[in-house]
Amino acid sequence: MIAALYVEPGGAYYGLPDVDPWDVVRDARTYAGPHPVVAHPPCARWGRYWGGNPMQPPRLKMGDDGGCFAAALASVRRWGGVLEHPEGSHAWRVFELNMPPRDGGWVYADWEGGWTCCVEQGAYGHSARKATWLYAQGVELPSLAWGAAKGDFVRLDDGFHSAEERRRRVKQGALQRLSKNQRAATPAAFRDLLIGIARTAELRHAA
Numbered sequence: 001m002i003a004a005l006y007v008e009p010g011g012a013y014y015g016l017p018d019v020d021p022w023d024v025v026r027d028a029r030t031y032a033g034p035h036p037v038v039a040h041p042p043c044a045r046w047g048r049y050w051g052g053n054p055m056q057p058p059r060l061k062m063g064d065d066g067g068c069f070a071a072a073l074a075s076v077r078r079w080g081g082v083l084e085h086p087e088g089s090h091a092w093r094v095f096e097l098n099m100p101p102r103d104g105g106w107v108y109a110d111w112e113g114g115w116t117c118c119v120e121q122g123a124y125g126h127s128a129r130k131a132t133w134l135y136a137q138g139v140e141l142p143s144l145a146w147g148a149a150k151g152d153f154v155r156l157d158d159g160f161h162s163a164e165e166r167r168r169r170v171k172q173g174a175l176q177r178l179s180k181n182q183r184a185a186t187p188a189a190f191r192d193l194l195i196g197i198a199r200t201a202e203l204r205h206a207a
Helices: 068-079 090-094 163-172 180-184 188-206
Strands: 002-005 019-022 037-039 081-086 115-120 131-137
Touching: 002 068, 002 188, 037 068, 037 188, 068 081, 068 131, 081 188
Parallel strands: 002 019, 002 037, 037 081
Antiparallel strands: 081 131, 115 131
16 A cells, blocks of 8 residues: 555545545645655745745745645655655755756665655656656665656746746747646656555565
8 A cells, every 4th residue: 555645636646556645635744654655745835936926025935835845754754655846846955855966866865764866757748847856765766767858848837037938938828738737737657656666665664
């Protein structure tokens, strides 16, 4: 059994054999084991636009996620598994995790036995490149699709230098092709990859 933490109600992790999904109603911060985890803690307060509209002074507090990331990290360290967050997440700095290289490869994340890497979800079926940082502990570390994914991808709604640049990209159709839910969605192939990584924690414990 794998516990999928901080997932969307009725989303990609529902209806799978031996996967126990924890959505907002169940409150994954209360997860107390004993199964390895795949964790998708909320990222809104940790990303580039953690403060809200980039054209205005920050209105929100960085890292104000109600303790979700801290709880997710603790679960991975305690039960084994993998945690996913966007590339550039400020949580890595706040929790003193080493930042992985953009071109891929697993590197030491901390002094707790954790490992981290950067991988693009576009290589696993997402319509955007969606560069992602992973934190894993107590699992086997597979070789992933490192580096820039091959193909044409939609640009996600971040990294714009001005409101005018964003409006121009919207007019060109770069943002209209993906809804908010589509941008946030985990492709099935990437979901299965993360579940597979977490399952190796069970195998290691059994051995």
